Amino acid sequence: MVVERSHRECVLCGACFTGRSFLCRSCSARYRRERPSRQLRRRFYEGVDRLYPGWANTYGSYNPPLGLLRVLDRLPRTVRILELGCGGGALLRELAARGFFELVGLDLARTALVEARQRQTPASLVLAEAERLPFHDRSFDIVLAADLIEHVDDVDEHLAEVARVLREGGQYLVKTPNRPLAEAYYRLVGLDDYPFWHPSLLSPGELRAVFARHGFTACFVAQPGLTPAQLRKIPSRLLRRLAQTLPVSCLPVWLRPHLEVVAVLRVGR
Numbered sequence: 509m510v511v512e513r514s515h516r517e518c519v520l521c522g523a524c525f526t527g528r529s530f531l532c533r534s535c536s537a538r539y540r541r542e543r544p545s546r547q548l549r550r551r552f553y554e555g556v557d558r559l560y561p562g563w564a565n566t567y568g569s570y571n572p573p574l575g576l577l578r579v580l581d582r583l584p585r586t587v588r589i590l591e592l593g594c595g596g597g598a599l600l601r602e603l604a605a606r607g608f609f610e611l612v613g614l615d616l617a618r619t620a621l622v623e624a625r626q627r628q629t630p631a632s633l634v635l636a637e638a639e640r641l642p643f644h645d646r647s648f649d650i651v652l653a654a655d656l657i658e659h660v661d662d663v664d665e666h667l668a669e670v671a672r673v674l675r676e677g678g679q680y681l682v683k684t685p686n687r688p689l690a691e692a693y694y695r696l697v698g699l700d701d702y703p704f705w706h707p708s709l710l711s712p713g714e715l716r717a718v719f720a721r722h723g724f725t726a727c728f729v730a731q732p733g734l735t736p737a738q739l740r741k742i743p744s745r746l747l748r749r750l751a752q753t754l755p756v757s758c759l760p761v762w763l764r765p766h767l768e769v770v771a772v773l774r775v776g777r
Contacts, residue, residue: 513698519555520548530556531701539704543661546637550616552705557619565655566620569598570737573654573683575729575768580650580681581606587649588612590673592638593656595620597629604630612648614638641669648673654683655766658706667722671773680724680771686764687711693741712761715769724771730757731768738765 517524518532525532530552531539544552557564565571580589585607591600594613603611611631615621621633636642638653638660651670660666670680687709694702710718712728719726733756742748756764 517559519552519559528698529701530560531704533700536701536704539701543707544704546616546661549659549661550618553617554619557617557623564595565598566596566617566623568596569602570740571655571683571735571766572599572602573652573681573768574733574735575731576652576654576681576683576770577602577606578732579729579770580608580652583650586610588647589650589652590614590641590643590648591631592651592653592670593659594624594629594631594633597624597627597631597633599652599654600624600629600631601627612643614641639665639669641673643673645672646675649675649678650681651678652681655685657682657684658709660708663708663710663718664721667718667724671722671724674773676773676775678773680719680769680773682715682769682771683766684715684769685709685766686762687714688762689765697741710767712767715767719769719771723774725774726769726771728761729768729770731764731766732757734765 513528515524515526518535519530520535521532523532529536557566561567588610589603589608590612592614594600594615597613600611600613612634613624613629613631614634614636616637618635621635624633634642638656639662651674657663674680688711690709716726734751734754739748739751742751
């Protein structure tokens, strides 16, 4: 996410403006009134990769799901894992380094998969939408999505697809911003276009409820600390150093900057 105020062009229409957001005020207002097509979303994320490579997850690993990686470390290396929103493949390469070898990555943006292939990511890579998964029923033991679910238009459609491709007892591992805190931050720094790129932010209670509707039992996992992306948003070097020592894992779920969840698909649901 871009937070430095600068002169820039709108990712969608190309209009020049000064601000911190990806979209100009006109596009921000338009897409608060109407839902963008999935083709337009693809163009948006490919545009972010082109215009803001220093912030795009395609070209770096700024928000690793540290709590979920600890969960994955306890699993057999033979499990078949699908990562949704894999970006440039950084997390897939991390999983491969930890010994996992049955890996599939999916992303909406062509730019992301080009980067993942150029970095020789050891996974099968698929261009597709997270609400329409091009896989057979019960194909995976684990589905993993780090900072993806908040980007989908229809969370129910998305979770129905995840439940379909997971084997019984499989797990959906999710990292996503905590809606009340995220919305307060976006408004504070002037990111008025956030409903376009984060249309499905969820609070802890909302996340638990939507998982339950689709046959999942959700358990929140504590994050060990702030991620590089979260630290990068703190304005002063001194405050960043202090924030690095923040005992995030001790915070109640509703106060965590993001949520990491292990959702287990109930057998015989």
